Amino acid sequence: MDAILQVENLTKQYVGFMLDHVSFSVPKGTIMGLIGENGAGKSTTINEILDLIHKDDGTVTFWGQELSSSSQLKEDIGVVFDDINFYDTLTPAKVGKISSAAYKQWDEYLYQGFLNRFQLPSDKEIKTLSKGMKMKLCIAVALSHKPKLLILDEATSGLDPVMRDDILDVFLDFVQDENHSILMSSHITTDLEKVADYITFIHQGKVLFCKTKDELRYHYGIIRCGAAMLDQLDKDEILAYRKDDYQWNVLVADKGKARRKYKNAVVDDATIDDILLLYVKGEQAR
Amino acid sequence: MKSLILKDLFNIGHNAKSMLFILVVFAVALIPFSDVEGYIFVCAILCSMMIVTTFSFDDNSKWTRYAMIMPVSKKELVVGKFVVLAIFCAVGSLFGLVIGSISGFAMRKITFDFAGIGELLFLALAAWVISLIFGSMSIPLVFKFGAEKGRVLLLVSFLIPAGICFGIYQLLTILGVELTDQLVFILLCCSPLPVS
Numbered sequence: 301m302d303a304i305l306q307v308e309n310l311t312k313q314y315v316g317f318m319l320d321h322v323s324f325s326v327p328k329g330t331i332m333g334l335i336g337e338n339g340a341g342k343s344t345t346i347n348e349i350l351d352l353i354h355k356d357d358g359t360v361t362f363w364g365q366e367l368s369s370s371s372q373l374k375e376d377i378g379v380v381f382d383d384i385n386f387y388d389t390l391t392p393a394k395v396g397k398i399s400s401a402a403y404k405q406w407d408e409y410l411y412q413g414f415l416n417r418f419q420l421p422s423d424k425e426i427k428t429l430s431k432g433m434k435m436k437l438c439i440a441v442a443l444s445h446k447p448k449l450l451i452l453d454e455a456t457s458g459l460d461p462v463m464r465d466d467i468l469d470v471f472l473d474f475v476q477d478e479n480h481s482i483l484m485s486s487h488i489t490t491d492l493e494k495v496a497d498y499i500t501f502i503h504q505g506k507v508l509f510c511k512t513k514d515e516l517r518y519h520y521g522i523i524r525c526g527a528a529m530l531d532q533l534d535k536d537e538i539l540a541y542r543k544d545d546y547q548w549n550v551l552v553a554d555k556g557k558a559r560r561k562y563k564n565a566v567v568d569d570a571t572i573d574d575i576l577l578l579y580v581k582g583e584q585a586r
Numbered sequence: 587m588k589s590l591i592l593k594d595l596f597n598i599g600h601n602a603k604s605m606l607f608i609l610v611v612f613a614v615a616l617i618p619f620s621d622v623e624g625y626i627f628v629c630a631i632l633c634s635m636m637i638v639t640t641f642s643f644d645d646n647s648k649w650t651r652y653a654m655i656m657p658v659s660k661k662e663l664v665v666g667k668f669v670v671l672a673i674f675c676a677v678g679s680l681f682g683l684v685i686g687s688i689s690g691f692a693m694r695k696i697t698f699d700f701a702g703i704g705e706l707l708f709l710a711l712a713a714w715v716i717s718l719i720f721g722s723m724s725i726p727l728v729f730k731f732g733a734e735k736g737r738v739l740l741l742v743s744f745l746i747p748a749g750i751c752f753g754i755y756q757l758l759t760i761l762g763v764e765l766t767d768q769l770v771f772i773l774l775c776c777s778p779l780p781v782s
Contacts, residue, residue: 350655374657385652386593387643389600398596402589402656 302328304449304481310348310358319344319505321358326449326498329478331471333492333513334485335572336502337580342485345502346453349483350379362449375405378442382454384434388427392420392437396444403445414440418466432463439467443474450474452484456491464488468495489572493517499572503579513572520570521555522578524548529565542582551578590658590666593649594640595673601639608632609678613685622690623709626682630713633678634721637671638740641733667725675717683710 303325312319319341326332334342347353349360351367360366362373386395392415400406415422418436426434435455442450450471456464472495474480486492492499493513500510523533530541530548537558541550551570552558559567570578609629616625644650653663687706690696696706728736 352651352654371657371659374655377655379652379655381648381652383648385647385649387597387647387649390593390596394596398589398593400589401592402658404657 304328304363305349305483306359306361306364307345307349308359310345310360311356312344312348312353313356317341317344317505319348322502322505322507323358324500324507324510326481326483328481329475330497331475331482331484331495332498332500333489333496334483334500334502335487335489335492335576336485337576338487340502341505342487342502343453344505346451346483346485350377350451375403375445376448378445378447378450380435380438380442380450380452380455382457384426384438386426386437389425391423391425392440393422395426395437395441396422399441399445405446407444407446410446411440411444414444432459435459435463435467439470443470448480450480450482450484452482452486454485454487456484456486456488464491471495489576493572501576501579508579516570516572516575519554519556520575521552521558521567522570522574523550523552523558523562524566524568525550525562529562533562540578540582540584542578549574549578549582551575551582587658587662587666587669589656590653590663591669591673594643594666594670597643598636598640598674601636605633605636609681609685613689617686617689617695618693622686622696622706625686625689626679626706626709627713627716629682629685630675630678630710630717631720633674633681634671634717635724636674637667637721638724638728638733638737640667640670641728641736645733664725664729667729668722671721671725672718675714675721678717679710679714682713683707 305326307325308323310319310322317339322341322345324332334345336342344353348355348358351360362377365373367373367377386398390398396408396411396415399411400408412422414420414436418433418440420429420433420437420440426437429437435458439455452471456467459467468491471482471484475482484492484496496513498510499513499516501508520539523529524547525533526547530550533550537552537554539551539553541548543549551574552567555567555569558565609632612628612632613625616628650663654660683706687696696702724736724740727739730736731739
């Protein structure tokens with residue numbers, strides 16, 4: 301696996317919270333989704349990856365190099381946070397001038413193309429733009445210095461479904477180049493279901509799993525059953541379980557096997573949302 | 587670093603009109619009753635204070651976090667602020683020089699002979715240096731404590747030395763020591779200021 305980003309044993313201790321030996325890698329040509337509830341450690345992980353906060357332990361390498369070792373690496377990494385980081389009175393045209401002075405790889409023609417594509421007026425002040433327009437501007441800036449890796453921290457949060465769909469299309473276009481990758485954190489799991497190739501689930505500062513989206517979609521399932529049936533289930537197969545009003549929902553890693561084994565039980569497909577909810581709000585079996 | 591300087595200039599550009607207005611008001615208020623020299627210093631000092639405002643804009647938009655993901659080093663981030671400060675001070679001094687000279691000439695407070703122009707140019711340069719020193723004190727404070735706390739600390743850092751100097755002056759007066767220009771000059775030469 302040819303990884304663009306390799307995260308190993310990332311650790312950070314805060315009072316009341318610990319990011320605990322987080323490890324995962326983002327292969328070339330893929331989109332890695334980082335999911336987890338609010339406060340799970342997604343943003344802390346991204347901030348540590350970008351050297352914005354001091355790591356207690358662990359290593360982060362981009363194309364095999366640490367971020368501090370070369371300024372060229374920053375040219376190849378585009379970052380979008382959950383809010384715009386340019387002051388309200390600037391205009392997209394001025395943002396372009398500032399960014400073009402910062403990045404050697406800046407492509408003004410590409411930037412103007414994104415402004416047109418996103419219907420962003422170049423002379424309007426940022427404070428007059430909607431939340432969605434601001435995010436589009438951030439994405440236009442991040443893409444116009446021709447990065448090979450995009451890191452997005454809750455970039456689609458707060459956008460309406462139409463805007464989100466537009467932006468997800470842009471991300472899918474970006475990874476058409478097999479040397480490009482995206483690491484995106486989001487708690488809108490439907491977005492990740494649409495575009496991600498891999499899902500890393502962080503819960504209470506720990507990586508619960510890092511799997512391909514297809515494995516989650518095609519193999520994970522939820523057994524809906526009563527209390528009596530729950531007792532009969534093989535405990536080794538249960539990942540997490542939770543009681544609803546009238547039934548138990550049991551998350552299993554192999555729904556095909558569960559359907560064959562428990563013919564009287566209803567085994568549904570599990571969405572990423574279901575998986576997240578069962579892990580976060582339910583009991584973990586192992 | 588050019589991007590950092592551009593960003594601050596674009597950001598402050600929005601406030602330039604109100605600053606211009608304030609400087610004109612000061613011109614009307616100060617020059618008829620005072621002198622042109624004082625006005626040049628006021629312009630330079632007021633413009634140097636805008637550096638703290640640029641930090642407020644940065645805090646407001648969480649710019650520093652974003653700057654760190656750009657190909658910009660922490661050193662450039664700091665040096666960039668000093669360059670912007672030098673530009674602000676230069677703009678203030680020049681504005682003071684031009685408006686002060688025109689107003690002073692109109693009110694017959696200055697004459698446009700060789701010595702008069704030389705003196706004004708020297709004063710503008712002195713105003714630039716002093717406002718640069720004044721602003722330079724604020725930059726480390728604001729980097730360390732943020733724009734809001736930095737502003738307060740800046741005020742305190744001026745008031746405390748001023749208070750101490752005034753106290754010493756009062757004490758010397760009570761003790762019967764007279765501070766002549768020569769004595770002040772000797773004390774200034776002995777102080778660590780010329781070395782730094």
